[in-house]
Amino acid sequence: MSDPLVQIDGEVNSPCEMTFEDFQQFAPEDQIKDISQFHPKRQGDGITLNALLNAVSPKETATYLTLHASADDFAASIPLEAVRDEGIVVYQLHGEPLTASQGGPIRFLIRNPAACHTDELDDCANVKFVDRIEFTNGRGRDTRPEDDEEHEELHRNQS
Ligand SMILES: Nc1nc2c(c(=O)[nH]1)N[C@H]1C(S)=C(S)[C@@H](COP(=O)(O)O)O[C@H]1N2
Numbered sequence: 143m144s145d146p147l148v149q150i151d152g153e154v155n156s157p158c159e160m161t162f163e164d165f166q167q168f169a170p171e172d173q174i175k176d177i178s179q180f181h182p183k184r185q186g187d188g189i190t191l192n193a194l195l196n197a198v199s200p201k202e203t204a205t206y207l208t209l210h211a212s213a214d215d216f217a218a219s220i221p222l223e224a225v226r227d228e229g230i231v232v233y234q235l236h237g238e239p240l241t242a243s244q245g246g247p248i249r250f251l252i253r254n255p256a257a258c259h260t261d262e263l264d265d266c267a268n269v270k271f272v273d274r275i276e277f278t279n280g281r282g283r284d285t286r287p288e289d290d291e292e293h294e295e296l297h298r299n300q301s
C-alpha cells in the first residue's frame with residue numbers, strides 16, 4: 143500500500159486518508175480522463191468531486207470545501223453547493239501520481255472557473271499541491287489574494 147496522497151476530514155461522516163490506489167479504484171463513471179478538455183494547458187486524469195463526496199459523506203453542517211496545500215501554505219475555501227458538480231480531483235498523469243511540478247500530490251480543478259481573481263469559483267481556487275481536503279461549516283482558511291496588488295505579487299512569485 144502506498145502512502146496517502148490526501149487527508150479528508152472536518153464535517154464528514156467518514157474521514158479518511160486516500161492513496162493513489164484508492165483514487166484509481168473509483169468506478170469508471172467517476173473517472174475524468176484528460177482534463178485538458180476543460181483546461182487546455184493542464185494535463186492529467188481525476189475523479190469527480192461528487193464521487194469523493196459519496197465516499198466520505200459530508201454532514202449537513204458541511205457548507206464549504208477547504209483545500210489546503212501545506213507545500214506552500216496556500217488554501218482556498220469555496221461554497222460546497224456551488225462547486226459540487228464542477229470540481230475534479232486530479233491525481234494522475236500517464237498512470238503515475240502527480241509530481242510536485244505537476245501540482246501533486248493532488249490538484250483541484252473547477253471545470254469552468256471564472257477568470258483569475260473575479261469570483262469565489264475562480265482560477266485561483268484551482269489549488270495545487272493539495273494534501274488536505276477539509277469540510278467546514280462556513281468559510282475556512284483562504285489565503286487567496288484579496289486585492290490586485292497582492293495577486294500580481296503571487297503570480298510574479300509563481301513564474
Ligand atoms: N498551492 C497553490 N495553488 C495555487 C496557487 C498557489 O499559489 N499555491 N495559486 C492559485 C492561483 S492565484 C491561480 S490563478 C492558479 C494558477 O494556476 P497555474 O499555475 O496552473 O497557472 O493556481 C492557483 N493554485
Ligand SMILES: [Mo]
Binds near residue numbers: 258259265266
Ligand atoms: Mo489567481
